Amino acid sequence: MRSIRHQLLVALLSAISLTTLLGALATYRTAREEANAMFDYHLRQLALSLRNQVFQNGPRRDFRIEEDAQDFSVQIWSPDGTRIYLSHPRQELPPQTPIGFATIDSGHGRWRVFGMQQGGQTIQVAQPMLLRDQLALAAALRTVAPFLIMLPILGVLIWVVVGRGLRPLDAVARAVSTRTPVALEPLPQVHVPSEVLPLLLALNDLLARLKRALDAQREFIADAAHELRTPLAALTLQVQLAERAGDAAARTEAFAEVKGGLQRATHSVQQLLTLARQEPGGGDRPLAPVALSELVAGVIAAHLPLAEARRIDLGAMPTTGETVVEGEEEALRILISNLVSNAVRYTPHGGKVDVTVGAGADGPFIDVCDTGPGIPVEERERVFDRFYRRAQNDEAGSGLGLAIVRRIAERHRASVVLDEAPLGGLRARVQFQRSAGLPGVALTPL
Known part of the structure; x- marks a missing residue:
């Protein structure tokens, strides 16, 4: 060196x-x-x-x-x-x-x-x-x-003057060496020379992002452990009941419960893994221009069997304006899929779900509107919390869908707003920003 x-x-x-x-x-x-x-x-x-x-x-x-x-x-x-x-x-x-x-x-x-x-x-x-x-x-x-x-x-x-001039760097090095994964406080900026200040600000920004990533990781692990404990305990109980079944009918019913429990646990694990990939430190992914209208069309086609089974009119409204954004295609597909899936599952039989892709003065957007019961104003912010499920909700789920949607939107510097839909139910709007190069935005670095 x-x-x-x-x-x-x-x-x-x-x-x-x-x-x-x-x-x-x-x-x-x-x-x-x-x-x-x-x-x-x-x-x-x-x-x-x-x-x-x-x-x-x-x-x-x-x-x-x-x-x-x-x-x-x-x-x-x-x-x-x-x-x-x-x-x-x-x-x-x-x-x-x-x-x-x-x-x-x-x-x-x-x-x-x-x-x-x-x-x-x-x-x-x-x-x-x-x-x-x-x-x-x-x-x-x-x-x-x-x-x-x-x-x-x-x-x-x-030699003496240069040594005295380099003392701030020695102080910064000592301060960095004292930081640990559980103590990532910002480095002090008192009596710092102007030449060292940019380095110090960059280190503090790095420490802040690292702290957020570690906090999110610890929170995710704690939530995942808590969330998986219940379905695993239920599966254990259902297996025991299947073993104690006295006849074939009881055993068939018990195994049906085990199968349903496995499906719910599998869905929870898949959602957890999806959320983990969207967290800071989840890995760098290539960016590319993404046509939102084509992405929405593919997601609607994948959800048509579920919509037909529930007799729900699922369709896309005509696209208006330039709707190309810069981002990660697979992540945006998951975002749209979670919004459409929630709208289809929570809309009563015989209802309607419309998906609109357009571009306004603020940039491209995606609207998912349904004729379901909607969400009260006081709960519209809480539904983005991990594992949060409304008390009146009878649909099976992990409570991670909207948390994943918000995390993907934040990584693409987009916002997610829930309000009243023209159809009478809930409207979920994902609003993207407009950038100089493309109508979309650059992916936020992790």
């Missing part, structure tokens, strides 16, 4: 070193330019200092001076072109050059030369460019040396 502290330290030191080197280069260039200007001035002044000296025609005079101590080389020519003075006899100096400043390559190095005439004599003062570059480099190094010496101290300071 790579350390953020180490990465920051290396990056900062590298940036500072690069900046220092660039500064040294700029200092070197500036120092060289300044040195050139200064040495040019010295050349001119040295030449001017010799202009009042009188040099007669005659043999060349070489003044014995310590050449290592001299930075300038001086040559003087008479009017006839004879060199009458040379300060460095053993050096390969540049030849006589035009008057003024010039940079000459003598074949043994580059020279900066200043020439002038005085009394018919030509005075030339020269200096090696290598010497100038060395002096400029020495000046630049003297300037950069303090920064290079300070780099280790700067590294220690950066």
Whole structure:
């Protein structure tokens, strides 16, 4: 695992070193330019200092001076072109050059030369460019040396500062490590830097969703255990009664009760499994555009035998508008099937159930209307609770149908509303939202 502290330290030191080197280069260039200007001035002044000296025609005079101590080389020519003075006899100096400043390559190095005439004599003062570059480099190094010496101290300071800056991350890590499945409180947001706050908010959102998922799981397990205890106990009793039956007729009746109990238990287990798949953490499922009208037609066709057995007029009203939503087709099929099944089972014989698919200003919707007894206003919210069954209800069931409907609707960001139907019974409306891409909505992530 790579350390953020180490990465920051290396990056900062590298940036500072690069900046220092660039500064040294700029200092070197500036120092060289300044040195050139200064040495040019010295050349001119040295030449001017010799202009009042009188040099007669005659043999060349070489003044014995310590050449290592001299930075300038001086040559003087008479009017006839004879060199009458040379300060460095053993050096390969540049030849006589035009008057003024010039940079000459003598074949043994580059020279900066200043020439002038005085009394018919030509005075030339020269200096090696290598010497100038060395002096400029020495000046630049003297300037950069303090920064290079300070780099280790700067590294220690950066290490300390970065460590203090990363303390909030350490605090967040310690806070996350203390969370358990039974203690998923949000992480504290006091004195949190702005850079860490988005991470903290994302973690708190994750903890909140995880808490809801675990709470729903615990609640589901408790409800399922409670709900299955009664039918399993009834099955055990019915099996015992079948074993004690005295004749074939009693045994047949007892086994019929066992068969009915098994069917009810199987239906309860299937509903529980369906509800479990719709809970948070039930698994990721692919999304796709779903045509609600086609889905409704398939569900109605599957429920026609039940409706005919109860002499109920089950049909679909004409579709209005664009009714395509984005979601999970199988989940939406279960939603429509539970609504239609409830309407058919709770509508008296000879009644009517109409299913309408349309699109309004708020988006696509599905209406399931029946001629049944309806649900009182005070109970319309409670019927969405798990295992809730009305006291006046004689139909067999697990009380999970509408709970499954609401959960699927919530996952598709839809709402379920129960109210009075134009037919006189109950109307269950599933209202979808309208999105930018499709008339439907994206599935809520689990």
